[in-house]
Amino acid sequence: MKVNNILKFASGALIVIASVNAWPQTSESADTSTAPAAEGSAKAARQANRALSKKVLRALSKGGVSTSRINVIAKGGAVTLAGSVTDASNIDKAAEIAKTVPGVTSVKNALTFKEVGQ
Incomplete structure (x- = not known):
């Protein structure tokens, strides 16, 4: 009888320990804390690129091109010139x-020559 109780207690303790380690975490808290920062930095990068x-x-215009x-x-x-x-x-x-x-x-030059009307 004592052995059964000990085994029940030990298995219960293992289940509790395993469930604590595998406790589900919602992604909402992570998304709300990092999304504005990531979105802000991505937006700032797009603005800087534009x-x-x-x-x-x-x-180019001032240089006569x-x-x-x-x-x-x-x-x-990094700049790419295309057209x-x-x-x-x-x-x-x-x-x-x-x-x-x-x-x-850096500059990648992908410009081509085309005569007027082509």
Whole structure:
């Protein structure tokens, strides 16, 4: 009889210990505490990327490169120039101008030459 009671008590204690370790945690508390910070930082990063793209476009315009067919994609300081130019010499010129913009860490030049009307 004593052995049965001891076994029941020991198995009950093991169940309690196992259930404490495996206690379900709701993701709501974690989501509400980290989501605004993550969302805020992601939003700030998008805003910074848009601002850098605009700075590069402004610099290209001031440098004499037509930006009507150029798309500037910025992500964390890395800038990609995509689209086309009507003067082949503007391909390298655009990359050089983009490198001088504050905040630009690297430039990938994917510009192509297309004559007007193509």
